[in-house]
Each structure stands twice: as structure tokens, then as C-alpha cells.
């Protein structure tokens with residue numbers, strides 16, 4: 001069932017009643033009731049009282065404004081190296097339902113929300129492209145939601161792709177677990193948009209990622225994007241450790257590069273499952289069959305639960321070897337690991353290459369043709 | 377409510393009828409002492425049943441002690457016929473909680489009693505009788521669920537050998553699993569957090585391997601620890617915890633053991649202690665040096681020099 005069918009009610013914040021995007025979303029969801037609200041508090045109290053509030057928050061849609069900055073630096077996490085990403089905050093939460101999704105515990109309660117003040121977003125983007133901040137070269141919409149899932153109700157991705165196409169300072173990364181790329185095919189993108197697919201083994205997708213596209217569908221979509229000239233990226237995140245996972249992850253690497261070219265792949269990230277301790281209780285409650293909470297998880301330096309380090313390293317090593325064997329030129333990096341882990345698995349620490357941000361900026365220059373960073 | 381103080385043959389009090397019983401796990405010595413010295417100061421409350429026997433509403437322990445001490449007559453407060461079951465339930469609870477704070481199992485029994493006989497809309501208003509102050513209904517209902525646990529666990533809960541948070545976890549389990557796990561915990565003199573750790577580990581092993589808790593209990597090595605007639609409960613507790621930790625976190629525990637054995641290989645004196653990063657996650661180790669004078673510092677310097685050339689150092693630092 002497409003996610004749009006599960007939306008029972010669209011709550012329209014009175015402040016966005018007359019916005020063009022509001023009308024566009026409402027038109028795309030003709031079956032949903034439309035209710036006007038003064039702010040989110042009524043919705044919050046309604047959802048908070050649901051037994052499964054994280055699930056209930058996916059069945060409604062709140063259209064509102066982003067009153068803060070659309071573009072903001074990714075907060076990263078303490079003690080582990082992060083990649084200096086810039087988040088374009090287009091909405092929160094997601095209609096798909098992954099057991100490990102941090103968004104279930106991030107918002108209290110989580111409510112599927114889409115910001116429709118796109119004029120403001122594009123004004124801020126114009127300023128950004130004018131200022132060309134050197135430490136903001138990679139911008140992504142997939143941090144607090146899935147980037148492409150909104151394409152069934154909005155033309156935002158298409159507009160962003162076209163806006164990024166007209167500059168050379170930064171790349172836009174659209175990160176998704178859908179295969180819904182039709183709305184961005186055929187656009188003039190100037191290779192300034194990277195279509196990024198979160199990938200996992202078919203077992204993890206089946207058991208932990210409800211309502212997402214299958215691996216085969218994601219790779220078919222990636223292939224279509226490549227045929228359309230888009231640069232690609234892949235995120236192995238979260239890597240889940242289970243008996244036999246190593247071979248299955250290697251197979252995913254093989255499948256990726258059977259489908260697309262390493263030369264067209266900007267980066268591949270690797271991140272082992274990690275989460276705030278509170279999320280484990282939510283997973284147990286909402287995904288009783290999930291084995292995620294029963295891995296060998298220990299509290300990390302940042303307070304998040306993560307696999308015992310030698311277990312993560314062992315899986316990373318297998319995966320990195322597979323990537324190096326098949327796609328040696330592709331920039332691979334860790335999402336939230338420390339320098340010793342880098343040295344052990346990659347043979348160097350990010351600081352030797354100017355930091356993860358510099359490595360990724362370089363990859364974006366090479367594959368997407370953004371301007372160099374000078375003496376960064 | 378007007379009660380009539382009468383003296384009744386003790387056998388007229390129906391021993392088998394425990395409908396209103398709240399007390400469990402209370403000290404009997406003080407009661408025995410007071411019965412011996414001054415007799416029955418506070419006669420139990422009873423109500424007359426259709427068969428003319430007396431149903432005890434409050435004072436079960438007193439009746440039982442008097443019976444055991446061979447009393448043939450007992451003074452009782454006979455409740456009027458107008459006292460319905462709800463009123464009797466309130467008297468039972470108030471009489472008990474008026475004498476002492478109720479333990480968790482008594483609170484559970486008290487709430488269950490009120491729940492059984494009082495109109496649902498009145499229940500919350502009566503909760504101060506149980507808890508000494510107003511309490512939210514959902515909280516009270518969670519406490520009342522303890523009465524559904526196997527009988528064998530009621531006394532350990534009343535005596536605090538199983539804490540309330542752990543008892544509430546047991547309530548979520550099938551009866552046979554609660555009985556096995558509760559029985560184990562009741563015999564292990566550990567803190568609440570360590571009891572919780574045992575529950576977590578057993579539950580998580582079972583969930584990870586899609587087996588029942590009982591199947592974990594039946595694993596030969598674990599069963600052997602449980603069956604061992606160990607007179608020292610602390611030793612047993614530590615064996616149980618260790619086995620479960622190894623079973624739940626095999627790689628972590630193996631690495632910690634290896635670390636400890638490399639560390640032992642260094643032969644550090646008591647004046648030096650080495651703390652690895654918690655869970656071996658970070659890379660910062662900590663050495664604590666203890667000394668009292670310059671000579672001891674010099675000695676420590678020499679020992680540190682020896683450590684630097686020791687082959688175990690590289691393994692400890694994961695080099």
C-alpha cells in the first residue's frame with residue numbers, strides 16, 4: 001500500500017492555509033480529512049495518548065512552517081568523527097517504519113510533518129549559494145525524514161534538484177529507502193544532486209524496515225538515476241550484526257556494482273547500528289520480533305548503545321575489503337566511528353586526509369564537479 | 377459504623393475464609409509479646425455469615441495467634457448487618473494500614489480487595505487508605521496485579537526479597553516463568569539493580585534465541601549452578617550473574633577475561649591499578665599510582681619502565 005493511503009487526516013496549520021504547497025499536498029491525498037489547527041499542541045496531545053504513538057504519528061500529516069533555519073549543521077555526536085554535513089530541514093518523521101529509526105524517539109511525540117513554506121527555504125538557499133560557506137558543501141534533506149518519500153505529494157525534490165543545478169558550490173544529497181525516483185528523472189540536474197540509497201541485506205530490509213522498497217527495487221531505481229546522469233551514493237546504515245551477515249553484506253556490495261558504476265558513485269558510508277538507550281524499549285514494544293535490542297550492545301562514549309567494538313570492526317573490515325576489491329576508487333567512510341577504528345579498518349585516520357568533511361568534499365568535486373575548496 | 381463488642385467461641389470464626397485477608401510478611405513476635413502481657417488489646421472485626429459463623433474482616437494474624445495459643449474464647453467487633461462487602465473491604469484495609477505502612481504485597485492485596493468490592497467509580501477515592509495519600513488509579517492497578525503472581529512469590533515480595541520493580545516485571549511473564557525466575561531471585565541476596573540485570577539478561581537471551589525463559593533455566597551449565605546446594609547465597613548469586621553475562625555478551629566477556637589475563641601477566645603491584653576504558657570502547661586507559669614518598673615514586677618509575685617493555689602491553693593497548 002502506498003504510504004499516502006495510510007494518512008487519515010491532514011492537519012493544516014492556519015498559518016499555511018493559503019500556501020501553494022498546502023494545496024498541492026491536500027490535492028495529492030484526496031481520501032484524507034482536512035482539519036485546520038492553531039499550532040501542533042492539539043495534535044500532540046491526541047497522538048501522545050495513543051498506545052502506539054510512534055505508529056499513530058505516521059498516519060496523520062501536519063502541514064506547517066519551518067520557523068527556524070532550513071539549513072543547519074548536522075549535530076553529529078560527541079567522541080566520534082562526523083562528516084560535517086548540512087541538513088536541509090524539510091520535514092520531520094517518516095511514513096515508512098524502520099525498527100531502528102531514531103526518529104521514533106527523537107520527537108515527543110513523533111508526528112509526520114512537512115514544512116510548506118518553500119519560498120522561505122529557497123530564499124535561504126539563495127543566500128547560502130551567495131555566501132558559499134566553505135564548511136557547508138554537502139546538503140541533505142534525509143536527516144529528519146526520507147528525502148524522496150515526499151515526492152508523492154510534493155514537487156520539492158524536483159525544485160531543489162533544479163536549484164542546485166544552477167550553482168557549483170554544493171551538492172544536494174537526496175537520501176532514501178524508497179525506489180520512488182520518477183519525479184526527479186528527466187530534470188536538468190547538472191550532477192549537483194546525488195541520489196543516495198540506504199541499503200541493507202534483504203533479511204534486514206524484510207525484518208526491520210516496514211514499508212520500504214526492496215533492495216532490488218532500490219538498486220533498479222539507482223540504475224535509472226545513473227542512466228539519467230545522476231551521481232549516486234550508498235549508505236550501509238545501520239549495519240546489523242547477525243550470524244552470516246558478513247557474506248550477505250558483501251553480496252549487497254556486489255549487487256550494487258552489478259547495477260551501477262563505481263565511477264558514478266560519490267561515496268559509500270558505513271555505520272553500525274547505534275541508538276539512544278530509550279529507543280531499545282520502543283523497538284521491543286513496536287517490533288517484538290526484532291532482534292536488534294539483543295545484539296551485543298554496550299554504551300558508547302556518547303551514551304548511545306552500539307555493538308561491542310571488535311564486532312563492529314570485524315564486519316567493517318569485511319565490507320571495506322569488498323568495496324576496495326570491487327570499487328577501489330569510491331570514497332568509503334564511517335558514520336560515527338573513532339580514529340582508532342578508522343586506522344584499523346582503513347589504514348589511516350581522517351585527520352591525515354584533512355578530516356572526513358574534506359574527504360567527502362573532494363569526492364563531490366571529483367564526481368559531481370563542485371568547485372574546489374582552495375586552501376581549506 | 378457501630379460495632380458490637382462481643383466475646384465469641386474462637387471456633388465460630390471461619391478460619392478458611394480469607395476473603396478480606398491483607399496481612400502478609402509481618403513480624404509475629406511483637407504480637408505474641410503483647411498477647412502474653414496484656415491480652416487482646418485490639419479485637420478483630422468480624423461479620424456474621426448466613427450460616428451463623430463469623431467471617432474475619434480484619435485481624436487475621438491476631439485470630440491465628442490466639443488460636444495457636446489455645447484460646448477458646450475471643451473478643452471481637454461484630455459489624456452491623458448494614459455493613460456491606462464494600463464497607464467491610466474498606467474496614468479491612470483501613471484497620472491494617474492504620475497500624476503500619478503496608479508492604480507492596482499487602483498494598484496489592486488491599487487494592488485488589490477494594491477493586492473487587494467497591495464500585496469502580498469510588499475506587500480512586502479509597503486509595504489513600506492503601507497508600508497513605510492519593511494515588512493514580514493506573515499505578516494502583518499495576519500494584520494490584522501482583523496478587524496474580526504465583527502464591528510462592530507473595531511472601532518474598534512482602535519481605536522485600538523481590539523488589540517492587542522486579543515483581544512488576546514478573547507480572548508480565550507467564551506464570552511458570554515468573555515462578556522460576558522469582559524463585560531464583562528470592563534466593564539471591566542482591567541489590568535491585570543486580571536483580572534487574574539478571575531479569576534483563578535471561579529475558580534477552582531467551583528473546584534473542586526465540587526460546588522460553590525456562591529453556592534458559594534448563595541449559596545444563598546453568599541448571600547445574602541452580603541445583604548446586606551452595607550454602608553461601610552470595611557465591612551462588614555471583615555464579616548466576618557471571619554465567620548470564622557470558623551467555624548474553626559472549627564476545628565482550630571473553631575480551632574482558634583476556635584483558636584481565638594479560639593484565640595479570642604484567643604482575644602489577646598493589647600500588648598500581650589499571651582501569652581499561654569502559655566496555656573496551658574508547659582508547660583511554662587509566663593508571664592509578666599510589667605512593668607515600670619519593671622512594672616509592674622512584675620504585676613506581678622503575679616498574680613503569682618494565683611495563684613499557686613487557687610483551688603483554690601491546691595486547692592490553694590493542695596495538
Ligand code: SF4
Nearest residue numbers: 094096097098101177
Ligand atoms: S526510512 Fe529512514 S526516516 Fe523513514 S522510518 Fe526508516 S529510518 Fe526512519
